[in-house]
Amino acid sequence: MIYTVGGIKGGSGKTTISTNLVVYLLKQGRDIILVDADDQESASDFAAFRLHTLEGNLGYTAVKITGSELNASVAKLAEKYDDVIIDTGGRDTVSQRSAVSISHVYLVPFAPRSLDVWTLGKVEKMIAEMKPFNPKLVCLAFINKADPRGSYKEEVAELLREATNIEFIEASIGNRISFANSVGAGLSVLELKPTDDKAVKELEQLMNAINKAVDNKSERR
Numbered sequence: 001m002i003y004t005v006g007g008i009k010g011g012s013g014k015t016t017i018s019t020n021l022v023v024y025l026l027k028q029g030r031d032i033i034l035v036d037a038d039d040q041e042s043a044s045d046f047a048a049f050r051l052h053t054l055e056g057n058l059g060y061t062a063v064k065i066t067g068s069e070l071n072a073s074v075a076k077l078a079e080k081y082d083d084v085i086i087d088t089g090g091r092d093t094v095s096q097r098s099a100v101s102i103s104h105v106y107l108v109p110f111a112p113r114s115l116d117v118w119t120l121g122k123v124e125k126m127i128a129e130m131k132p133f134n135p136k137l138v139c140l141a142f143i144n145k146a147d148p149r150g151s152y153k154e155e156v157a158e159l160l161r162e163a164t165n166i167e168f169i170e171a172s173i174g175n176r177i178s179f180a181n182s183v184g185a186g187l188s189v190l191e192l193k194p195t196d197d198k199a200v201k202e203l204e205q206l207m208n209a210i211n212k213a214v215d216n217k218s219e220r221r
């Protein structure tokens with residue numbers, strides 16, 4: 001499976017979600033490659049932190065690929081790995097479009113903040129433009145960084161439910177220090193000690209919901 005984590009907003013949690021997805025799949029015994037398609041290189045930074053924390057034991061393959069040839073390179077890599085995760089930058093770039101063109105699943109996190117939600121129209125438009133090149137692409141939106149007491153989350157959920165071309169996943173990820181701290185150490189919340197049970201549960205529920213949505217969409221075809 002090829003997953004692209006993207007969107008048209010920086011700071012929405014793309015790298016946090018990509019890296020947690022990588023470790024989630026690793027724990028299922030899968031052979032994973034994480035493609036850093038962002039010139040800011042946060043996924044590569046994560047790999048460097050992880051190598052330090054785990055004393056050289058990365059557990060997955062890390063590469064950086066950007067530009068219009070990304071899809072061709074990923075197509076070759078996909079033959080050799082169980083899953084490919086592509087972490088993109090928060091802009092509508094050639095790299096992100098190239099990644100979307102070759103992916104099975106396009107995951108778009110939205111922080112429940114107005115500036116983030118305003119990018120929804122651009123994401124919908126980009127998907128509409130990319131669909132002819134990749135008609136089977138499964139596009140999924142979800143909320144990341146939800147504040148426990150924030151009422152805005154429900155308003156944003158409402159907007160995302162009504163989006164076109166992208167399905168809303170009801171499982172959301174909270175704004176939790178454990179997500180920020182674990183990524184900073186090159187770890188997933190699944191690996192952080194002491195364990196933040198709520199964060200782990202949220203991540204597992206999100207991953208289950210993603211799998212379910214992908215299965216449903218595939219069956220309908």
Ligand SMILES: Nc1ncnc2c1ncn2[C@@H]1O[C@H](COP(=O)(O)OP(=O)(O)O)[C@@H](O)[C@H]1O
Pocket residue numbers: 009010011012013014015016017042090144145146173174175176177178179180181183
């Ligand atoms: N669920 C979360 N809870 C707490 N902090 C988060 C969460 N998701 C992301 N962050 C923090 O928000 C910032 C941006 O996240 P990042 O994953 O780098 O976003 P992006 O890759 O979309 O730019 C980072 O400081 C990260 O630690």
Ligand SMILES: [Mg+2]
Pocket residue numbers: 014015016038042043087088089
């Ligand atoms: Mg990033």
